[in-house]
Amino acid sequence: MSTPSLETDRAHLMHPLHHPSSYATARVWVSGRGAIIMDAAGRDYIDGLSGLWNVNVGHGRAELGDVAKQQMSTLAFHSAYAGGTNEPAIKLAERLSGLVYPSINTFFFTSGGAEASETSFKTARFYWKALGKPDKIKVISRRRAYHGLTLAAMSATGLQAFWPMFEPRTPGFLHIDAPDPYRFTNTDPSISLGVAAANQLDEAIRREGAETVAAFIAEPVQGAGGVIVPPPDYFARIREICSKHGVLLIADEVITGFGRTGRWFGLEHYGIEPDIMQFAKGITSGYVPLGGIGVSDAVRDVINGVPPGKRWMHAYTYSGHPTCCAVALANIDILEREGLPKRAAASGDRLLRGLRTLESTDGVGNVRGLGLMAAVEVVRDKATKQQFPPEAGLTQKLTDALLDRGLYTRVAMDCICLAPPLVTTDAELDRIVNIVGETIPAVLAAQVEHK
Ligand SMILES: Cc1ncc(COP(=O)(O)O)c(C=O)c1O
Numbered sequence: 390m391s392t393p394s395l396e397t398d399r400a401h402l403m404h405p406l407h408h409p410s411s412y413a414t415a416r417v418w419v420s421g422r423g424a425i426i427m428d429a430a431g432r433d434y435i436d437g438l439s440g441l442w443n444v445n446v447g448h449g450r451a452e453l454g455d456v457a458k459q460q461m462s463t464l465a466f467h468s469a470y471a472g473g474t475n476e477p478a479i480k481l482a483e484r485l486s487g488l489v490y491p492s493i494n495t496f497f498f499t500s501g502g503a504e505a506s507e508t509s510f511k512t513a514r515f516y517w518k519a520l521g522k523p524d525k526i527k528v529i530s531r532r533r534a535y536h537g538l539t540l541a542a543m544s545a546t547g548l549q550a551f552w553p554m555f556e557p558r559t560p561g562f563l564h565i566d567a568p569d570p571y572r573f574t575n576t577d578p579s580i581s582l583g584v585a586a587a588n589q590l591d592e593a594i595r596r597e598g599a600e601t602v603a604a605f606i607a608e609p610v611q612g613a614g615g616v617i618v619p620p621p622d623y624f625a626r627i628r629e630i631c632s633k634h635g636v637l638l639i640a641d642e643v644i645t646g647f648g649r650t651g652r653w654f655g656l657e658h659y660g661i662e663p664d665i666m667q668f669a670k671g672i673t674s675g676y677v678p679l680g681g682i683g684v685s686d687a688v689r690d691v692i693n694g695v696p697p698g699k700r701w702m703h704a705y706t707y708s709g710h711p712t713c714c715a716v717a718l719a720n721i722d723i724l725e726r727e728g729l730p731k732r733a734a735a736s737g738d739r740l741l742r743g744l745r746t747l748e749s750t751d752g753v754g755n756v757r758g759l760g761l762m763a764a765v766e767v768v769r770d771k772a773t774k775q776q777f778p779p780e781a782g783l784t785q786k787l788t789d790a791l792l793d794r795g796l797y798t799r800v801a802m803d804c805i806c807l808a809p810p811l812v813t814t815d816a817e818l819d820r821i822v823n824i825v826g827e828t829i830p831a832v833l834a835a836q837v838e839h840k
Contacts, residue, residue, distance in 0.1 A: 394429065416792075421448025424813040426797060435817055435824075437791070437798035439810045442612055442644045442762075443670030446723045447810035453676045453716050453723075460715035469498075469709030471700075478709035481717050485683060488653055488721070490662040495689040498681040498714065500707045502643040503537025505667035505680040506606070509639045510541055511703050512665060512684065512692070513604035516637065519691050519699070525603045526561050529593050529636075533567040533614030536606060536641055545606055548614060563597070565589040567611060568619040571755040571766065572774065583620030591630045599634040604665070609655025612644040615804035616764035618757050624659035637664040637688070643680065644762070647671030648724050648811055651734030651760030658759065664688055672717045679713040729811040733761040736818055740807065743822030750826065752833045761811055764804040765825055767833075776803055781836060790832045796824040805829075 394417055399409070417429035424447055426436045439445060446453075460477060469478055478498065486494040497512075499505045510528055517525035530536065534547040543551055544562035552558060566573060568586035575585040594602050607627065611617035631638040640663035645655030649671060652658060656666075665688060669680030684692070692701050707713070724730065737760040744756045744765055754768030767787065769777045777783045787800045799806050805825060809817070 423447045423449065424810045424817050432795075434792065434795050434797040435809065435813075435821055437796045437807050437809050437821055439808055440675050441670070441799075442649070442808045443675035445647055445649060445671040445729065445811050446674040446720060446727075447812040450674070450676070450723065453674070453719055456719040457677060457712055457716050460712045464711050466707075466710060466712065468706075470704060475709060475711045475714075477711045477714035477718060481714040484718060484721060489666060489683055490654065490656070492662050492685045492687075493666055493683040494686055496681055496683045497703075498679060498707075498709045499669070499705055500678045500710070500713075501537070501680045502641075502667070502669035503539040503542040504705060505643065505669055505682050506536040506542035506545060506641065507539055508682050508703060509606065509641075509665050509667050510545070510604065512682065512688070512701070513637045513639065515701055515703075516688055516691050517603055519695050522600065524601050525635075527597055527602045528562050529590060529597075529602060529605045530562065530564055531567045531607060531611070532564050533569070533611055533617060534564070534606070534608060534641075535611070535613035536608075537643075563593065565593050567614065567617050568623045569617045570620055571757070581620060581622055583623035584626050586619070587623050587626035587630060590627060591634075594630065594634045594636060599636065602634065602636050604637040604639050605631055606639040606641055608641045608643070609645045609659065610650060610759050610762055612762065612806070612808070613799075613801055615766065615801045616757060616762050616806055616808075618759045618762075619659075621659070624656060624661050628661040631664075639663060640666045642666050643669045644671075644808070647674075647721075648730030648733050649760055649762055649808065651730060651737050653730050655759075672720065673713060674720050674723075676720065677710075677713045677716045678707075679710070679717050724811075727812070730760075733811045736811070736813060736815070737761045737763070739815060740809075740818045740821065743819060744807075744825065747822070747826050747829070750829055752829050758807075761808055761813070763807045764801075765807075765829070766804045767829055768803070777836070783832070783836070786832050786836070787828065790828045791824060794824045794828055796821060796828075 419429050420427045424436050425433050427433050482496040485496050514526050530545040532547040536542045536545040541559045544558035547564045573586050575582045640656050642654050646668040664685045667682045673679045740763055741758045747753050748756055752767050754771055755766040769775050783803050784800045
């Protein structure tokens, strides 16, 4: 449906992952309430991805707007560069230290996730240089990881589709396999799949030389790569390997933070603590842009211990933005007051139970999830797990067909990703399952007809 504003969009706006061909299906989003979003044509959709995995408290929370207005009328912005600070940033850092992993009590704020990735990588290098190990610069991540799209973050991102037209990537970034219980092949029957997948890190560090590796970065549950939930023993082995080799463990909690997985932070499921954690998205539920990193007390002590001339020379204008920090505090109030992490655990169980009833459907290769992060992977052949070829364009067809039935979400490599707001009602969750259950056979039937 063409609207005047869409014409203007075509004339003047470039979008994330931009290509003009995407406008055939473009929608102008105009309003939202809870888990529902509405387009300019007046049609309602369930927001199956909370915007972009971030609107954790749901749409239409006027109180977050009130807090932003209050802070903007008092002090919208001032610099938080060394020597200056502001109350909302101080309060937020203090609040986070009580909320995240016990060993992490010190925070730096950014405007989003990719800036957080850059900050983590630079901090890892800084840490080792400050300790007299200037050659520890490499960063290891996983295939199908998503850590953002600035140049170094893109180089850590393990989704190859993002690379070719922007290469060369930043040197010193390498990848191991994702711990995907559906697709990882464990050739050693004496160890579990989780340990086998983690051992690839051990091999990579030995191959590169521990004296050259600064950090390993991992999302507790890989999101944009298709919601990959590692086996329960994966991260304990990862922690052991990082500690043994002197490699910092960076947890990218940009999606998994702030209740998404049914706990406040994703690695709580795995019983380990990272050296650096990064967050964004859910910290403000997307109402204003904010991200950041938290560092362990050990990392903080090294940063604080260098002489002033060797200071941590990293900065963003909007670090510690008072308005964004004030909104984050109010957003965390809502998450706490309404018990949303716990609700995500219960709602996630319901969603996953519902999606698992689709496992016998033709084309449904795998159903997986943790809390309110889930995916249904669509395959051409369930026995061999073979996917449809890219020319089949299944990802776009599934996305469009879900939208036609009133469900907004993203499909990654034929995995239908689902991460609705933590306030999604049981009826809405059941509707998501019904729509996914109707859509897959309909799209696959049309696929056969066109051959
Ligand atoms: C795990 C993870 N890290 C980093 C990012 C990058 O965040 P941003 O798009 O705010 O730069 C994302 C975005 O989806 C993400 O999912």
